Amino acid sequence: xxxxxxxxxxxxxxxxxxxxxxxxxxxxxxxxxxxxxxxxxxxxxxxxxxxxxxxxxxxxxxxxxxxxxxxxxxxxxxxx
Numbered sequence: 001x002x003x004x005x006x007x008x009x010x011x012x013x014x015x016x017x018x019x020x021x022x023x024x025x026x027x028x029x030x031x032x033x034x035x036x037x038x039x040x041x042x043x044x045x046x047x048x049x050x051x052x053x054x055x056x057x058x059x060x061x062x063x064x065x066x067x068x069x070x071x072x073x074x075x076x077x078x079x080x
Contacts, residue, residue: 002041003027009060010034012041012048021047028055037061042068052076 002014003023010027012020028034028051035058042065044052049072052059059076063069 005034006037008034009037010057011037011039012044014040014042016041016044016048018045018047021045021051024048025051025055028057033058035060038063038068038073040064044068044072 002012002016003020004011004013005027008031010024012024016024024036028036036052037060039061040063041061042063044063044065053075056077059073063073
């Protein structure tokens with residue numbers, strides 16, 4: 001599993017698969033305002049991207065996957 005809680009941040013490590021979308025959603029609902037750390041993440045499955053786009057949590061870090069870093073990170077909001 002690539003989704004884990006690290007203090008007040010949710011870390012996505014390595015490939016984020018479709019089955020990671022539900023735990024990500026649960027962690028974001030349990031702790032509104034939690035930051036999602038994308039350092040080392042990627043590629044991100046479309047389901048994970050949809051959760052991030054729908055809930056718009058604060059995002060930090062740069063995904064390891066070049067496509068995600070170039071095209072998806074700017075969609076996730078200011079400061080990404």
